[in-house]
Amino acid sequence: MPLKLGVLFGGQSGEHEVSLMSAASVMKNIDRQKFEIIPIGITKNGHWYLYKGDIDDIQNGNWLDNSYKAILPPDPSYHGLIYFVNGEIKIERLDAVFPVLHGPRGEDGTIQGLLELANIPYVGAGVTSSAVGMDKVFTKKLLEHAGLPIVPYLVFTKKQWYGQSEDVAENIETRLGYPNFVKPANLGSSVGITKVHDRVELTEALNLAARYDRKIIVEKSINCKDVECSVLGNENPRASTVGEIMPAREFYDYQAKYCDTATRLLIPAQLPDEKIEEIRTLAVKAYKVLDCQGMARVDFFYENGTGNVYVNELNTIPGFTHVSMYPKLWEASGLAYGKLLEDLIDLALERFQDVH
Ligand code: ATP
Ligand code: MG
Ligand code: MG
Ligand code: MG
CATH class of the missing domain: 3.40.50.20 (Rossmann fold)
Known part of the structure; x- marks a missing residue:
């Protein structure tokens, strides 16, 4: 049956x-x-x-x-x-x-x-890992604690922004400078995210992020390529090959993700082999730090010039559309979409038995 x-x-x-x-x-x-x-x-x-x-x-x-x-x-x-x-x-x-x-x-x-x-x-991560993965601030704190590379960031509440706007803006300018990225702490698909170049944009960006969350994260902008790695598994998670995004816009925003057909996914990423391996290793480490189960797509910044790699975030339910990176990376690693779905369901049942 x-x-x-x-x-x-x-x-x-x-x-x-x-x-x-x-x-x-x-x-x-x-x-x-x-x-x-x-x-x-x-x-x-x-x-x-x-x-x-x-x-x-x-x-x-x-x-x-x-x-x-x-x-x-x-x-x-x-x-x-x-x-x-x-x-x-x-x-x-x-x-x-x-x-x-x-x-x-x-x-x-x-x-x-x-x-x-x-x-x-x-299917997917349990309660705690899901909650932590959704919250970019908690994610960064845990990754930092585990010694994984992350970008400098600041956190503000909506109330702080509206109550002490001048202080908040000055703090961001002194400690992070421009450009920077303003994001709702809990969201995805780049909804509510702005790349900010000056004070006028900063004000608009903080207002926008405050519409989506009571907690706002601001990050130093890295001059980088976006690279992503898919991880699959419970006790012994494995990493796919690494993919690179060539957004048709200034960054990988909502339009670039789902609307702009000029956005390209490069699989595997055009990086030296040792960098690919470094990213795959970091992906599994980050996955374990958050105690993920089933799956996650780990997003990275690969800094132009220095070649430094930073963990950006983990998506515990990554996109599964026909243009999505998570299934595409597995396909390129020899795991077809249909089989991937079966494996995910098997992992869900395995985890359930493990707990009960
Ligand atoms: P997802 O759809 O992957 O869940 P998200 O809404 O959680 O996206 P992020 O992945 O944090 O958002 O950021 C979206 C995009 O914005 C990144 O893929 C990258 O292109 C750009 N970006 C975000 N933060 C930075 C940063 N600190 N430096 C440079 N680019 C950034
Ligand atoms: Mg995300
Ligand atoms: Mg997401
Ligand atoms: Mg992302």
């Missing part, structure tokens, strides 16, 4: 649309002989639905038309999704869940906590 796999898509973060693309891609590439897909949509307001329509209608945002209201109870006796058809209550059993959700309330340990309570195995 095929395993009933709940695939969560949508969600409440600024990465809702990216999740729709990622989830559709996952559902299309999964082996239907082995897995029965149960698509579960979460609206931007956080309402859950069991989706019964075509996978192609997920990406265009019309999926709600073909859905039934649903809830996932934290009570483990249901072991699945409760949904409502014409006033009648039904239950859909879930053997495992793949949360293809990016950003807060999806990738940050909240959904993972619900699945823990419900006693359902799920």
Whole structure:
């Protein structure tokens, strides 16, 4: 009997649309002989639905038309999704869940906590690693503590920015200078991120980041190439080859990631072999520092001129769209998309057995 796999898509973060693309891609590439897909949509307001329509209608945002209201109870006796058809209550059993959700309330340990309570195995990192991976400040603190290279940064709260704007701006200018990067501490897909060149841009950037998070991180800008490495595994994680991004814009922003077809992914990265090995080793180390499980895509800066490598961040639910680096790096390392998905589900089941 095929395993009933709940695939969560949508969600409440600024990465809702990216999740729709990622989830559709996952559902299309999964082996239907082995897995029965149960698509579960979460609206931007956080309402859950069991989706019964075509996978192609997920990406265009019309999926709600073909859905039934649903809830996932934290009570483990249901072991699945409760949904409502014409006033009648039904239950859909879930053997495992793949949360293809990016950003807060999806990738940050909240959904993972619900699945823990419900006693359902799920793909990817557990509660703590998810929460830490989502938070760029906690991530940096842990990486720094482990002696891994990171870029200089400062942290401010939204209240500090609006209460002491002049002090905050001066602090950034003296300690980091321009250009710098202003980011919401918890988000992804470059949503809310600005590369800042002067005081006017700094003010706009801090205002923008404050719309997404109560915590704002500002980093020194590195003149660099973006390079990324995929990691897969539980106890003995392994690293893929390394990929390089050639964004069609000033940096790898939302447009460059999902809209601008001129952005190129170079796999493997055009770096000396020893640098590739250094990055792969750092990727596994960073993964272990955060105690990740299942998967993560580790993002790096490769500094032009010096060749210095810095760990930027870990994405515990990386993009799975047809243009996404995580599956592409594995494909280039000899692991096909479909097989990668199977391995991820196996890792989820293995982790569940390990804990229970
Ligand atoms: P993801 O989609 O990978 O989750 P994210 O929203 O978490 O992205 P980051 O990866 O931190 O954001 O930053 C997005 C991009 O901005 C980077 O890929 C890089 O191009 C650029 N960038 C961010 N920080 C810096 C920095 N300190 N120096 C140079 N470039 C940077
Ligand atoms: Mg990220
Ligand atoms: Mg991300
Ligand atoms: Mg990134």
